[in-house]
Amino acid sequence: xxxxxxxxxxxxxxxxxxxxxxxxxxxxxxxxxxxxxxxxxxxxxxxxxxxxxxxxxxxxxxxxxxxxxxxxxxxxxxxxxxxxxxxxxxxxxxxxxxxxxxxxxxxxxxxxxxxxxxxxxxxxxxxxxxxxxxxxxxxxxxxxxxxxxxxxxxxxxxxxxxxxxxxxxxxxxxxxxxxxxxxxxxxxxxxxxxxxxxxxxxxxxxxxxxxxxxxxxxxxxxxxxxxxxxxxxxxxxxxxxxxxxxxxx
Numbered sequence: 401x402x403x404x405x406x407x408x409x410x411x412x413x414x415x416x417x418x419x420x421x422x423x424x425x426x427x428x429x430x431x432x433x434x435x436x437x438x439x440x441x442x443x444x445x446x447x448x449x450x451x452x453x454x455x456x457x458x459x460x461x462x463x464x465x466x467x468x469x470x471x472x473x474x475x476x477x478x479x480x481x482x483x484x485x486x487x488x489x490x491x492x493x494x495x496x497x498x499x500x501x502x503x504x505x506x507x508x509x510x511x512x513x514x515x516x517x518x519x520x521x522x523x524x525x526x527x528x529x530x531x532x533x534x535x536x537x538x539x540x541x542x543x544x545x546x547x548x549x550x551x552x553x554x555x556x557x558x559x560x561x562x563x564x565x566x567x568x569x570x571x572x573x574x575x576x577x578x579x580x581x582x583x584x585x586x587x588x589x590x591x592x593x594x595x596x597x598x599x600x601x602x603x604x605x606x607x608x609x610x611x612x613x614x615x616x617x618x619x620x621x622x623x624x625x626x627x628x629x630x631x632x633x634x635x636x637x638x639x640x641x642x643x644x645x646x647x648x649x
Contacts, residue, residue, distance in 0.1 A: 549596065
């Protein structure tokens with residue numbers, strides 16, 4: 401499904417949760433639900449959340465750094481007279497060509513996102529001295545390096561996320577619940593409804609489960625619209641019910 405659809409369903413899920421649990425609807429809760437509803441697609445280099453965590457300038461810098469570091473090492477070896485410069489230049493040209501072929505945009509973006517998350521991790525621990533925040537950011541980083549729709553789209557990821565965020569309720573009340581249901585909305589109200597499905601029991605099984613009755617991907621936009629419509633209708637119904645005043649006996 402598209403990122404916008406996941407975001408919409410995630411926000412509607414959070415809204416419905418606030419009504420059913422009789423909790424206050426807050427801006428920070430909405431922002432967090434939006435983030436966690438998009439989080440499973442962090443394993444896709446071209447997803448909305450991946451693009452937001454990185455940009456072309458950072459990726460260009462990372463790519464240049466990857467090429468400069470080995471060049472610097474080779475020149476240092478030349479300085480130490482370990483090799484002559486002509487041999488080092490030849491070695492670097494071979495290295496440059498081989499790395500350039502494998503250094504795709506997806507890999508550069510993964511490295512960039514991981515670097516940013518590690519820096520955030522260091523900063524957050526320095527400021528808050530809370531290991532749970534560090535665990536959460538490292539969880540984000542781990543997602544980045546798995547193939548699309550594997551670990552991040554499994555029950556295991558949901559369980560890990562819940563237990564990590566359960567220690568972060570000081571940030572916002574019921575954070576673990578908001579994070580978990582928003583994350584689940586991506587899986588259960590999103591990707592499991594596509595023909596490709598999701599590997600719920602990864603890594604024990606790579607079998608992908610789907611609730612889609614259509615085998616053709618051309619019907620996916622129809623399924624997306626139908627799911628959003630049903631969530632909107634549910635929101636309207638719950639809002640109406642919650643505002644009905646019971647008659648006095």
